[in-house]
Amino acid sequence: LDLSTFFLGRPLTAPLMNASGVWCNVNGQLHALAESEAGAMVTKSCTLLRRDGNPEPRYHTLSMGSINSMGLPNEGHQYYLDYAERHDYENKPLFFSVAGLTLDDNLTIVAQIQDAYTPALLELNLSCPNVPGKAQIGYDFDALDVILAEISSAYSRPFGVKLPPYFDTAHFDEVADILNRYEKVNFITCINSIGNGLMIDMDSETVLIKPKQGFGGIGGEYVLPTALANVNAFHSRCPKKSIIGCGGVSTGEHVFMHLLAGASLVQVGTALYEQGPEIFVRLKTELATIMQEKGYKTIREFQGKLKTL
Ligand SMILES: O=C(O)c1[nH]c(=O)[nH]c(=O)c1Cl
Secondary structure (H helix, E strand, C coil): CCCCCHHCCCCCCCCCCCCCCCCCCCHHHHHHHCCCCCCEECCCCEEECCCCCCCCCCCEEECEEEEECCCCCCCCCHHHHHHHCCCHHHHCCCEEEECCCCCHHHHHHHHHHHHHHCCEEEEEEECCCCCCCCEEEEEEEEHHHHHHHHHHHHHHEEEEEEEECCCHHHHHHHHHHHHCCCCCEEEEEECEEHHHHHHHECCCEEEEECHHHCEEECCCHHHHHHHHHHHHHHHHHCCCCCEEEEECCCCCCHHHHHHCCEEEEEEEEEHHHHCCCCCHHHHHHHHHHHHHHHCCCCCCHHHCCCCCC
């Protein structure tokens, strides 16, 4: 079965990759992803300088997913540039996630990616919900417009954005209108975690994570319907851009749903955190079985072809 999908202008061995932030903070994890059955991979969102992130516990497994308030712990942008220089791009494409704390930091990091001229694809994270005191750019439409204008003029190559989930048609319309004004925005990754959820331990009557009084981004099964909606909303509104689906994927069926909704590539976060990079073997097999059962030989035969009633 041809599992390849012609994203990035080249066939991938599988339309699967990690979600930024999961299994991609340090070299050992990045190496494990590079050796995995994933078709591509992305680095942890980086800031200009190294960050410890928020106090622990800052991640907790939930019955149907996860809650996290990591606080952007990362080794600093140079560490990931060094990795990007060593990465074997013939083996699999690499995405480079950036989440600078200020516009200037983003421009400084992007300028260094530009100068390093790495074949990595920039995924600009506009949706980190866990840096105390920092509102998400993805929910500030003026700031969104400004950063896309600035990055578009500072960076000469196509890039993508990692968006938070939206829950209102007017927001889908407004954000798509902004994105469509930037032809360099070549792909859109939907969605980041659903920000500022809260879960409770019944015995101790306390929250589950330490930062932000227990508030954190929700991932996993809980977010699948929201992820599929955002993938489909931007797929239909941004016909010239590729959509990378992210959110709620733990089986081949979920991968199939994201592709049917319009994704060209599918990221795995919570389930990868829990099961490790071996998960890509299972997801690939399960997707191939589904395609076989449905009589599809290639992804293109069903990608983006979700039917309405
Ligand atoms: O707390 C984090 O590091 C974090 N956690 C998320 O769920 N999404 C993000 O984009 C980031 Cl940057």
